[in-house]
């Protein structure tokens with residue numbers, strides 16, 4: 001069995017890795033290791049299961065396998081696979097654009113830009129400046145009923161916010177002080193919810209033994225599912241049409257679950273930090289770039305991907321770049337990652353193994369996942385010179401949509417995760433012009449080289 005490299009650089013979760021082992025719980029890393037090697041055809045983008053005659057796959061080296069049962073070529077398989085992947089986001093692809101792009105086998109960047117336009121509409125006038133949010137496993141409170149939301153819609157978040165107030169007496173009747181709502185994998189400027197973990201760390205949230213309800217939206221990865229069956233935690237999936245009655249029922253179940261916590265399994269965390277969000281003054285940033293006050297801009301985004309050591313590359317990049325007068329900007333899941341380590345404005349620097357003594361690098365947070373549109377606005381407004389974007393651990397469609405759109409605006413984008421496109425020469429060339437893959441060991445050096453530092 002092949003071994004995954006070191007799982008994470010976060011020293012706060014070591015005790016939970018040990019706890020999972022002692023309790024015989026297989027975490028996402030264990031499952032990943034167990035299923036290696038991953039499907040080679042899928043990794044190249046050469047599989048299809050669009051109809052029941054399949055699934056089909058094309059051998060990249062066989063001249064006898066030029067087309068699938070229905071005649072699709074390698075180029076078509078890869079392109080259609082990537083279109084399906086991009087469509088797996090809350091901002092669905094425009095169907096007309098999709099049909100056209102599929103017929104022509106071109107235009108992945110155009111599709112991503114269409115989705116970004118929808119995101120811009122969704123958060124057009126949102127102001128985040130001055131908002132503070134707590135981050136870390138320590139936001140789970142021992143004497144509250146803890147609810148964790150991952151990738152649920154704003155509509156469901158609003159229902160939860162309202163219902164937790166309406167049901168406060170229910171919480172008290174169960175012996176709790178009230179409900180405590182947290183989110184995983186994002187920052188929530190529009191709701192007063194703390195962020196418990198990035199998407200890759202939600203299993204640790206369940207392992208605290210303090211999570212009473214875990215709700216995952218339609219596009220959430222829901223890694224915490226690996227642990228909930230071993231705990232008292234109620235698990236629920238919130239589709240786009242989740243009703244208020246259903247949400248209320250989850251909260252009532254959570255209140256009962258609170259009374260069933262196993263005291264022997266509770267292991268609280270001291271990991272807690274705070275972040276202050278900022279608004280962007282594009283003109284001022286442009287002036288500061290021109291007069292040399294800042295040497296460049298580094299955008300940090302993307303998910304949490306167990307194919308590389310969790311958090312390592314983004315933290316190493318920050319420690320190498322932010323102290324060189326480069327303005328580092330982050331959002332959403334990556335901001336949660338950086339916030340855990342105290343790298344965000346408003347945070348207390350953590351005594352991290354990643355950073356030596358002396359000045360501590362700091363990153364600005366512009367908001368949640370959807371607020372990436374502000375960074376795209378910044379690039380469109382001041383030009384892409386001296387701007388790089390680092391997506392070391394892209395995981396979801398939203399990560400690639402943001403990376404492609406930034407690249408399409410001229411920003412140099414680096415990633416350490418391969419996209420499933422190498423089965424197509426055309427797609428490899430098209431995406432290769434936009435997003436540069438580099439190995440984890442080269443990642444930080446290449447980031448510095450792009451910024452000419």
Ligand code: SF4
Nearest residue numbers: 048051054056068070
């Ligand atoms: S390649 Fe064609 S035949 Fe094969 S699964 Fe896809 S749609 Fe069906």
